[in-house]
Amino acid sequence: MAKKESALRCVTVLSVIAVICGVLLAVLNPLLYVAPTADDISSQFTLDVEKGEWTLLDLNQEFAGKTSDKSGAAVSLSAKMTAGDKTYYGLLITTKASGNLSECKFVIFFNGNDNCIIDAKMSVDGSSGGKYSYSQAADKADADKKEIRRFEDYYVKIQSESQFDEGYTVPKVGATLTLTAVDNAFKKAAYYYYNAIMEGGNA
Amino acid sequence: MKNNPKDLALDGLIRQNPTFKLVLGTCPTLALTTAAINGVGMGLAVTFVLMCSNMIISLLRNVIPSKVRIPAYILIIATFVTIVRMFLNKFAPSIATAMGPYLPLIVVNCIILGRAEAFASKNPVVDSILDGLFMGLGFMIALTLMGVFREVLGAGTVFGVKLWNFKIEFFTHASGALFTYALFIALFVYFYGLYSKKSKRKALLADKKEVKA
Structure with missing residues (x-):
């Protein structure tokens, strides 16, 4: 008792x-x-083009959520910038590689006029420092592919929601799991852009 | 149990300095002292959490059953850590970012749990708050000193202000952190030894005077 x-x-x-x-x-x-701001996206936009004010867009939760695979790629912020007759979109994507790499953040930029990816950067490197670390992986890669943080020459037109599902990968960095994380960030970006922005009538 | 504030201050700052004497809270000490401002930020955060958690734990010391004291302490500490985290995210986002995972990890910081268990759960409220204040200050001073040392030698700056172009990058790395920590502990032990000898000599002289009288 x-x-x-x-x-x-x-x-x-x-x-x-x-x-x-x-x-x-x-x-x-x-x-x-602290309400989210577009700073996380605008601070990564360094392309030499006419610039305007970035404004946050409401996330379309139907398409923004985590993917069911281990990378759990998700869109956490979406923003838009209009400068003259040009429109740009930025998506902040979080992703990870099968538990061996903690959360990383990518910002992927689109030209809203022709629906192309024009730039992408890794804004937060969640590498654990282990053998799948981004920096170590990048060091192992070929010299011309070392700059994983910069994708300045990246230019891919979004034509379908499954743009990167097969037959396309971003620059290889020497570690399968790291590559998966990068890959899934782009897949999610293409999927979201196609469904929520292009089909959603924002483009 | 009544504690003298002067003793509490000396314990927190010198005699039981959490960083150099008790060697507690080592992870943030090594990881965050690349810059002096990180040391100040972390020190202030820990001081706030220590004072608040000590106060609540001391207030509830007769209510919390001993079987569930650790979960209860963690619950209380986690609440104050969350408040500090929200505050820093709002008012000092750069410091919050620099602290990274070490800010939420204050919840399991040995200094805070240690003081809750060893002091706040057995002492009155005011003494517990003072203990939290001085332990936190001792931790902050230690981290700031190490931060200044590593920042000056590793980056040629102090609190972000450039001093010179001379840099020894070793001090910004993990090995530099361990070296600096060892150096500071060695210096602390040396000076603490001198201080102890002086205190003992004083006490001895006072005893002799008493006997003569």
């Missing part, structure tokens, strides 16, 4: 503490919440 009472007391005390902590965080959340 005493044991039961003691267990009940433990559960009650922990529950009360958890509720109080939850209430405290709920009260502070509106004061300290």
